[in-house]
Amino acid sequence: MAILITAKNLKKSYGKGKNTVHALGPIDFTVVEGSFTIILGKSGSGKSTLLNLLSGLDSPTDGTLVVAGESLNKLKSGKLAKYRAKIGLIFQFYNLLPNLSTLENVMISSWLKGISVSKQDATSLLKQFGLEHRINSNIKTLSGGEKQRVAICRSLINKPAILFCDEPTGALDTANGQIVKDILVKLNKEGMTIVMVTHNEEFIPMADKIITMKDGIIESMNTQISK
Amino acid sequence: MFIKTKALFLILQKHLLSKWGRVLLAQAGIMIGVWAISLTSSLSLGLSDKIVTAINSQPSSREISIYKSEKGDTNFFQVSGPPKFVFISKQEIQNLTNTVSGIDSVSPTATLGTFTKKPSTPSDYNCVDKSIAINHTPVTNPSNPTSVDTQQIPANPEDKKIFSENCYEFRFSSSSYQAYFDNHRTKLIGSQNRPQIGEISICYKCGDLNLNQKIGVNSPSEMIGKNITIDVNQTPGYLPTGSVYDTASRQGTTKTITKSNPITLKIVSVVDDSQANNNPFATGGQFIAYLDFSYYENAIKQFDPSVDLNKIGYISADIAVTSYDKLDNAINQLQGQKYLTLSATQFLISGVKTLFTVLTYFLAGFGLIVLISSIFGIINVMTISVLERRKEIGIIKSLGGNDNDIFIIFLLESIFLGIVGWLFGILLALGTGKIISAVVISLINSNPEWKGNLATFNINEFTPVFPWQLLAITFGLAVFFTSISGLIPSIRASKQNIVEVLRSE
Ligand SMILES: Nc1ncnc2c1ncn2[C@@H]1O[C@H](COP(=O)(O)OP(=O)(O)OP(=O)(O)O)[C@@H](O)[C@H]1O
Numbered sequence: 186m187a188i189l190i191t192a193k194n195l196k197k198s199y200g201k202g203k204n205t206v207h208a209l210g211p212i213d214f215t216v217v218e219g220s221f222t223i224i225l226g227k228s229g230s231g232k233s234t235l236l237n238l239l240s241g242l243d244s245p246t247d248g249t250l251v252v253a254g255e256s257l258n259k260l261k262s263g264k265l266a267k268y269r270a271k272i273g274l275i276f277q278f279y280n281l282l283p284n285l286s287t288l289e290n291v292m293i294s295s296w297l298k299g300i301s302v303s304k305q306d307a308t309s310l311l312k313q314f315g316l317e318h319r320i321n322s323n324i325k326t327l328s329g330g331e332k333q334r335v336a337i338c339r340s341l342i343n344k345p346a347i348l349f350c351d352e353p354t355g356a357l358d359t360a361n362g363q364i365v366k367d368i369l370v371k372l373n374k375e376g377m378t379i380v381m382v383t384h385n386e387e388f389i390p391m392a393d394k395i396i397t398m399k400d401g402i403i404e405s406m407n408t409q410i411s412k
Numbered sequence: 413m414f415i416k417t418k419a420l421f422l423i424l425q426k427h428l429l430s431k432w433g434r435v436l437l438a439q440a441g442i443m444i445g446v447w448a449i450s451l452t453s454s455l456s457l458g459l460s461d462k463i464v465t466a467i468n469s470q471p472s473s474r475e476i477s478i479y480k481s482e483k484g485d486t487n488f489f490q491v492s493g494p495p496k497f498v499f500i501s502k503q504e505i506q507n508l509t510n511t512v513s514g515i516d517s518v519s520p521t522a523t524l525g526t527f528t529k530k531p532s533t534p535s536d537y538n539c540v541d542k543s544i545a546i547n548h549t550p551v552t553n554p555s556n557p558t559s560v561d562t563q564q565i566p567a568n569p570e571d572k573k574i575f576s577e578n579c580y581e582f583r584f585s586s587s588s589y590q591a592y593f594d595n596h597r598t599k600l601i602g603s604q605n606r607p608q609i610g611e612i613s614i615c616y617k618c619g620d621l622n623l624n625q626k627i628g629v630n631s632p633s634e635m636i637g638k639n640i641t642i643d644v645n646q647t648p649g650y651l652p653t654g655s656v657y658d659t660a661s662r663q664g665t666t667k668t669i670t671k672s673n674p675i676t677l678k679i680v681s682v683v684d685d686s687q688a689n690n691n692p693f694a695t696g697g698q699f700i701a702y703l704d705f706s707y708y709e710n711a712i713k714q715f716d717p718s719v720d721l722n723k724i725g726y727i728s729a730d731i732a733v734t735s736y737d738k739l740d741n742a743i744n745q746l747q748g749q750k751y752l753t754l755s756a757t758q759f760l761i762s763g764v765k766t767l768f769t770v771l772t773y774f775l776a777g778f779g780l781i782v783l784i785s786s787i788f789g790i791i792n793v794m795t796i797s798v799l800e801r802r803k804e805i806g807i808i809k810s811l812g813g814n815d816n817d818i819f820i821i822f823l824l825e826s827i828f829l830g831i832v833g834w835l836f837g838i839l840l841a842l843g844t845g846k847i848i849s850a851v852v853i854s855l856i857n858s859n860p861e862w863k864g865n866l867a868t869f870n871i872n873e874f875t876p877v878f879p880w881q882l883l884a885i886t887f888g889l890a891v892f893f894t895s896i897s898g899l900i901p902s903i904r905a906s907k908q909n910i911v912e913v914l915r916s917e
């Protein structure tokens with residue numbers, strides 16, 4: 186299977202001089218197309234830092250990072266924005282746009298990428314995730330579980346090649362966490378490559394690869410052939 | 413590109429709707445600035461408009477005087493030193509009717525004249541013997557007024573003396589205006605037509621002449637139909653066509669007539685000048701008498717019978733256009749033909765306009781200061797907006813938005829503040845302008861004296877005006893100031909680091 190992500194000697198540090206924080210690296214790993222990768226580790230171990238680099242929200246300090254043929258370590262902010270438009274991103278705290286309705290949140294995500302989307306497509310996507318009764322509601326009135334489902338719809342509307350998730354169930358109760366988990370597992374079965382940071386042990390059996398982080402580096406990396 | 417714009421506008425729209433209270437506060441500075449500029453400008457423009465219309469509505473506004481400068485100057489402000497004028501032929505003046513559009517009438521100047529109480533030159537001029545007193549006997553043969561006997565001169569020396577004091581002569585003025593007569597004819601009592609041969613239009617009292625007493629009438633209308641016998645003692649200013657008249661030397665154009673040739677004329681119209689402020693001609697110099705243009709030429713003939721009237725020139729001509737709006741065009745055409753033009757109306761109106769333009773700019777300057785100080789308010793509001801919306805900025809960027817998109821959203825937001833401020837400012841100015849004009853009108857109407865005075869000039873109905881230029885300039889200023897105010901906060905917004913702003917909870 187084709188390799189979708191290659192990280193080599195990847196490093197990220199914050200600040201300058203005496204105040205420099207070495208948040209990540211050096212780390213090396215690959216991610217195969219269609220696989221489900223989960224990143225585990227204690228708080229402050231650098232999981233989010235890694236995911237931010239992978240999703241193009243931030244640029245590495247050193248090393249190379251190639252995702253879907255793009256050398257992210259070489260991209261300037263404009264090109265990086267274009268890269269972000271091609272991937273899907275899900276956050277722990279949803280990060281939906283306030284003041285907008287459910288439908289608008291989904292559609293505007295596509296518009297910001299310069300891609301037009303029909304109302305029907307957006308609506309039917311929301312229906313698939315059980316949000317038909319919330320389509321025109323203001324995003325602020327939704328529950329956490331609903332918000333995360335909207336965020337998933339938003340990330341899927343333009344059929345991304347890869348989905349990055351930073352603790353997608355972290356703010357949800359068990360029931361809603363289960364729903365989101367099922368969605369992600371289903372998406373992966375349908376061929377979506379997923380890289381996910383999580384504390385949720387329930388994901389472990391579903392993963393093709395488990396990366397455990399400690400103090401900014403990879404403590405262990407397990408590939409599960411049977412899941 | 414278009415799809416992305418749609419997204420940016422949707423975000424902006426939702427944000428502004430959710431923060432409309434702050435929008436109202438933020439635009440206040442712009443609103444007040446635009447209000448101050450447009451209110452003061454519209455009031456002063458409105459007033460100048462009214463004054464200009466008032467000037468236009470005067471009949472004399474249709475008049476142009478033309479001269480021919482030796483150097484070919486076309487504008488009085490170009491003339492350097494004492495002007496030298498070339499005498500123009502009557503034919504040339506009449507031809508202007510065909511070559512300049514919008515002309516109602518043309519005429520060489522000078523068919524008005526003044527009486528002189530005591531002939532000054534030559535000193536031996538004997539009024540009693542040679543000149544003719546006012547007399548009011550009926551004309552026996554109107555078709556030949558000069559044949560009227562002038563035997564009222566008493567033989568008795570005592571009577572002679574009295575008569576001498578009542579002796580008047582007529583002097584053509586070289587600076588009188590035919591068009592002026594035409595423009596004021598509605599104010600005449602009696603016939604409103606230009607006097608024909610054998611007729612005269614005359615003042616009722618004629619200042620210290622007290623003509624009415626000499627004729628023995630007690631009202632202007634009684635004077636109509638009476639006869640008056642006059643003698644011309646001076647030719648109008650004339651020289652052969654083409655000769656040059658130096659205004660500095662002011663010599664050689666008028667000639668004294670020593671040979672008496674009295675004429676009797678029937679009074680066909682009267683100007684009531686019994687009250688000093690009652691004379692409609694008072695502003696145009698002394699209106700004393702107006703007679704047919706042929707008398708003007710006759711006076712020249714009388715001085716020199718050998719003169720060829722076709723070859724004499726006139727220092728200037730009066731031209732009246734059919735309506736005021738034809739004035740500028742006619743002036744341009746006349747200047748194109750190298751005439752030096754003089755239009756009191758144009759001069760007055762351009763003066764009024766300049767005055768009010770200066771006033772408008774001066775007043776608008778205060779509004780501009782308010783606008784400039786509103787920059788700081790907008791910068792503050794926009795900076796707060798950037799800080800509050802850091803997370804939103806991060807989300808937009810995480811979804812594929814770039815720095816430019818963020819910059820545009822924030823710049824549009826500040827420009828929007830400018831547009832709202834402009835709109836409110838204009839609406840406020842319209843409202844307050846209406847109130848001010850209503851107050852002014854009711855104030856004027858409450859005082860009959862003011863009302864009467866202003867009515868003559870049509871100024872009691874004054875309203876502020878908002879020409880599109882005023883709207884465009886204030887709009888431009890509002891948008892300019894808000895966009896430069898929004899610049900720094902917008903750049904700051906666009907440079908926000910996504911990871912950092914998304915971490916902020
Ligand atoms: N912008 C920053 N400036 C300085 N230090 C930072 C910055 N972002 C992260 N760090 C530091 O880098 C380290 C890794 O942080 P990171 O957010 O990746 O941890 P994490 O594994 O995602 O933790 P958690 O499970 O709590 O989310 C931490 O020590 C953190 O304090």
Ligand SMILES: [Mg+2]
Nearest residue numbers: 232233234351
């Ligand atoms: Mg984290």
